[in-house]
Amino acid sequence: xxxxxxxxxxxxxxxxxxxxxxxxxxxxxxxxxxxxxxxxxxxxxxxxxxxxxxxxxxxxxxxxxxxxxxxxxxxxxxxxxxxxxxxxxxxxxxxxxxxxxxxxxxxxxxxxxxxxxxxxxxxxxxxxxxxxxxxxxxxxxxxxxxxxxxxxxxxxxxxxxxxxxxxxxxxxxxxxxxxxxxxxxxxxxxxxxxxxxxxxxxxxxxxxxxxxxxxxxxxxxxxxxxxxxxxxxxxxxxxxxxxxxxxxxxxxxxxxxxxxxxxxxxxxxxxxxxxxxxxxxxxxxxxxxxxxxxxxxxxxxxxxxxxxxxxxxxxxxxxxxxxxxxxxxx
Amino acid sequence: xxxxxxxxxxxxxxxxxxxxxxxxxxxxxxxxxxxxxxxxxxxxxxxxxxxxxxxxxxxxxxxxxxxxxxxxxxxxxxxxxxxxxxxxxxxxxxxxxxxxxxxxxxxxxxxxxxxxxxxxxxxxxxxxxxxxxxxxxxxxxxxxxxxxxxxxxxxxxxxxxxxxxxxxxxxxxxxxxxxxxxxxxxxxxxxxxxxxxxxxxxxxxxxxxxxxxxxxxxxxxxxxxxxxxxxxxxxxxxxxxxxxxxxxxxxxxxxxxxxxxxxxxxxxxxxxxxxxxxxxxxxxxxxxxxxxxxxxxxxxxxxxxxxxxxxxxxxxxxxxxxxxxxxxxx
Numbered sequence: 001x002x003x004x005x006x007x008x009x010x011x012x013x014x015x016x017x018x019x020x021x022x023x024x025x026x027x028x029x030x031x032x033x034x035x036x037x038x039x040x041x042x043x044x045x046x047x048x049x050x051x052x053x054x055x056x057x058x059x060x061x062x063x064x065x066x067x068x069x070x071x072x073x074x075x076x077x078x079x080x081x082x083x084x085x086x087x088x089x090x091x092x093x094x095x096x097x098x099x100x101x102x103x104x105x106x107x108x109x110x111x112x113x114x115x116x117x118x119x120x121x122x123x124x125x126x127x128x129x130x131x132x133x134x135x136x137x138x139x140x141x142x143x144x145x146x147x148x149x150x151x152x153x154x155x156x157x158x159x160x161x162x163x164x165x166x167x168x169x170x171x172x173x174x175x176x177x178x179x180x181x182x183x184x185x186x187x188x189x190x191x192x193x194x195x196x197x198x199x200x201x202x203x204x205x206x207x208x209x210x211x212x213x214x215x216x217x218x219x220x221x222x223x224x225x226x227x228x229x230x231x232x233x234x235x236x237x238x239x240x241x242x243x244x245x246x247x248x249x250x251x252x253x254x255x256x257x258x259x260x261x262x263x264x265x266x267x268x269x270x271x272x273x274x275x276x277x278x279x280x281x282x283x284x285x286x287x288x289x290x291x292x293x294x295x296x297x298x299x300x301x302x303x304x305x306x307x308x309x310x311x312x313x314x315x316x317x318x319x320x321x322x323x324x325x326x327x328x329x330x
Numbered sequence: 331x332x333x334x335x336x337x338x339x340x341x342x343x344x345x346x347x348x349x350x351x352x353x354x355x356x357x358x359x360x361x362x363x364x365x366x367x368x369x370x371x372x373x374x375x376x377x378x379x380x381x382x383x384x385x386x387x388x389x390x391x392x393x394x395x396x397x398x399x400x401x402x403x404x405x406x407x408x409x410x411x412x413x414x415x416x417x418x419x420x421x422x423x424x425x426x427x428x429x430x431x432x433x434x435x436x437x438x439x440x441x442x443x444x445x446x447x448x449x450x451x452x453x454x455x456x457x458x459x460x461x462x463x464x465x466x467x468x469x470x471x472x473x474x475x476x477x478x479x480x481x482x483x484x485x486x487x488x489x490x491x492x493x494x495x496x497x498x499x500x501x502x503x504x505x506x507x508x509x510x511x512x513x514x515x516x517x518x519x520x521x522x523x524x525x526x527x528x529x530x531x532x533x534x535x536x537x538x539x540x541x542x543x544x545x546x547x548x549x550x551x552x553x554x555x556x557x558x559x560x561x562x563x564x565x566x567x568x569x570x571x572x573x574x575x576x577x578x579x580x581x582x583x584x585x586x587x588x589x590x591x592x593x594x595x596x597x598x599x600x601x602x603x604x605x606x607x608x609x610x611x612x613x614x615x616x617x618x619x620x621x622x623x624x625x626x627x628x629x630x631x632x633x634x635x636x637x638x639x640x641x642x643x644x645x646x647x648x649x650x651x652x653x654x655x656x657x658x659x660x
Contacts, residue, residue: 145509146517210567213564226509226557231540238564241545242544242600245603249600250593259589
């Protein structure tokens with residue numbers, strides 16, 4: 001198992017990527033990590049002894065956060081992300097992890113590595129935090145803005161397999177994001193998707209309203225990329241806004257400051273529960289390789305966790321299982 | 331100005347509707363209120379002296395929360411909601427307020443009262459709470475699941491007029507819900523709507539990501555009914571989930587209970603800021619009358635506030651201003 005790491009992507013790269021890779025290489029001796037990026041910079045962050053299951057693959061260019069994704073992937077042929085994706089295409093590695101530009105990550109997966117045969121559209125599938133025990137795997141959150149019902153059916157299959165094999169959820173509850181629980185509710189897309197999901201060999205729990213999402217009413221939530229993006233970003237924005245108001249309220253006076261100090265552990269628990277970076281990276285399901293997008297602000301620990309995720313993806317044969325499931329659905 | 335109140339709709343009806351109507355009738359002597367519903371039940375909640383600007387209009391039936399909206403509006407011809415809407419149609423009253431079934435409210439507005447000439451689709455437009463000074467008026471949140479770009483253009487015009495005339499916001503900032511800020515982002519609907527909004531005589535602030543919504547980055551947010559519904563319900567669900575976790579954390583021990591007691595005023599401030607019922611009813615913009623949907627759990631104060639809202643709607647000629655704006659856009 002070979003996993004390529006885009007050493008240059010992310011707010012804390014290449015330091016955090018290199019440090020995370022070293023940790024992961026020690027922890028998982030059955031994998032081989034390839035750090036792709038500016039070799040000099042990468043070496044600067046490496047201290048002796050470097051684990052033998054890490055190699056460096058030089059790439060001269062970097063795709064930046066502000067770069068236009070498709071254009072950057074097409075033009076920056078020697079960027080760390082494109083080189084890593086090309087290595088998947090050439091079967092030199094099995095996986096790519098990046099903490100860089102999300103749009104470029106999706107474009108590189110689709111345009112460079114390509115799709116699993118039979119998959120029409122890949123889906124970006126992060127786990128969004130809930131107040132329940134696990135979060136919810138949401139697909140799609142932005143790879144495909146105008147999907148058809150057939151695409152959502154494939155999302156459900158891919159989501160089921162990923163939740164089982166990587167998240168360790170047995171027979172995951174699969175829901176369809178909608179405006180009401182009745183079968184006849186929703187827009188044309190959801191109304192045509194519902195009967196298709198009902199016929200599938202999955203644990204379909206029906207329509208799920210956005211109000212119920214924070215309670216963790218399902219394990220996998222299927223939706224179009226636009227609504228999924230709204231769901232993801234509002235969860236992120238609202239949680240951080242509420243914390244900001246709490247902070248403002250709690251620092252209003254010396255009295256409230258002292259009182260809130262007493263509750264610090266409780267507040268920390270809440271924050272942890274709503275924290276993205278605790279939850280790991282988002283796979284781009286449907287492309288022909290384990291493509292994992294780590295959070296932009298990933299530290300060494302988050303990178304290590306992304307490697308763990310990619311490793312489970314490969315060990316448990318997620319790609320083959322998706323290909324088989326799609327074949328059977330035909 | 332005559333305002334009909336569906337006395338039977340809502341969790342606390344008819345008690346809260348009747349009490350709210352009496353308060354409102356005293357506060358606004360320039361309006362006349364018509365309580366529509368079971369006259370006996372209504373009278374049971376009335377104490378002497380009843381203000382002279384209230385009359386009762388008997389209706390024998392009620393549309394319940396669990397009723398299928400369109401079917402209920404078509405079949406329950408003598409329900410309080412349908413009778414009140416018919417009074418708008420017949421020009422016997424200028425406005426309808428209900429705290430009952432939201433779907434039936436939208437169906438009654440559209441099917442019984444009808445649209446303002448030139449308006450293609452009405453939009454349900456609640457104010458969602460933000461941590462900013464005001465909330466954001468979002469339209470649509472569910473009246474129209476598969477709108478076209480032309481509909482969203484009309485939402486922007488109606489939202490501008492309502493925000494100015496009823497919410498008192500001068501030259502409101504109008505945003506388009508989208509997955510990124512660049513003009514080229516989004517699904518086909520948003521990509522085709524953006525250039526149309528740019529050409530309009532409004533203060534268009536461009537695309538708004540869901541992440542920024544809780545900060546109140548605009549005053550009016552235009553979107554399709556499906557995404558708007560996700561936005562509205564997730565805001566509601568996430569806020570209440572976070573409060574539930576806080577409550578659980580803060581009552582874990584005697585120690586945390588005491589500490590949180592000290593912060594009670596701070597927590598109350600936060601809760602108030604995120605509370606729907608503080609914000610008032612949602613108008614169904616585009617129908618030929620002031621149609622206001624109050625929250626299902628409205629108490630007398632909330633009903634009073636909905637009357638205030640309907641009164642402003644009428645005093646400031648929102649219907650005529652919408653009709654004129656649509657005429658000019660042709």
